[in-house]
Amino acid sequence: MARFAEYEPLRRSGSPPADLRIRDALPADVPAMAGIRATRGDCTAEQARSGFERLLGRVAAGEALALVAEARGAVLGFGCAARFTPPPGAPLHCAPAGWYLAGVVVAPAMRRRGIAAALTRARLDRLARPVYYFVNSTNRASIDLHEPFGFEELTRSFWHPDATFQGGVGILFVTPPAGRRAV
Template sequence: MTRFAEFREREESSAAGRTAPQGLPPGAGGALSPDLAVRPLRREDLVACAQLAADREGEGLPRWIESFERALRDECQLTLVAAAGEEILGYGKAGHLDPRSRGGRGMPTGWYLSGLVVRPDQRRRGWGRRLTEARVQTLVSRGVEEVWYFAAAVNTVSLDLHAGLGFVEVTRDFQAPWVSFTGGEGVLSVWRRPGFSGSAGPRTEACPSGPPR
């Protein structure tokens, strides 16, 4: 199982002559600003993240501002942002969910990755991978032993990225109560901490069971 390298919020080397950090896909290198970081969501990021979500999902900005405000207060949600100084380049979310309590099938209670969005002009630069690595690393640092992820079976780019980070397909026979998969079929995968032998993720009974939005 892939072991995540130690995550650092900021690059330590100077921008001159910098290459892509180890493990990033081709095209992620080049001269990078020293201000580049993957870090937790802050209140001053709310509007920028909400605009990215609204552009992606086609819903109103106020609805998404409220969603990100809620994420700041909720210990059962995790939101990290990719930033260049104060400029938001993308975000990635995770939430502790009980899908079966909402009518889901074949999905255990646990931490699920969700809501990965990168600004169109920043795609294919490795931000999706960085945000995914950082979310798993953050959850592991909090004692989480396994992290779940699902995507449409036709979304091979996302599936390949997660497989490269150690996620393993568990089943395609499941139903997420808040999702309709493009093509009609989804893939449920899990990343487990090396040495973990349990069959279900850690439970946090106080966590809400709503959709990861």
């Protein structure tokens, strides 16, 4: 399974599952989230599990947000966000402090049904603006996913400790200033 979804702009999303619910991730969701995360092929389910356990610790401290999409009692995807504070000695082109969308993954069999869009809407509703996200320029599916929420390109020249981009350049996006409301 490829790390990023294949770019298919002409395919249109079907309807979300009728009982789709977006809710806070619980410790009991970690195995399902890790299984979905591992479908990207760049980590094992066990590595993903440790990462989510650490993330839920940050959620408890108010430093992160972890939501899951659930239907018929099954976790179909997750969307996370984390607060970033530039570390001491960060370079001048360090990304700004604030909330960053940090990872949305939907189970392959459930894609193009509006689940990632629902997870993104729910995260933005929960976070203080401005909200940032960064993406590899080659991940066109992710860029199209975020576009309807009004994100604007801020810069392609930035440093963030979690940002490494292979085969493309990183783009840092931000929600529009107050007064210009995104959808």
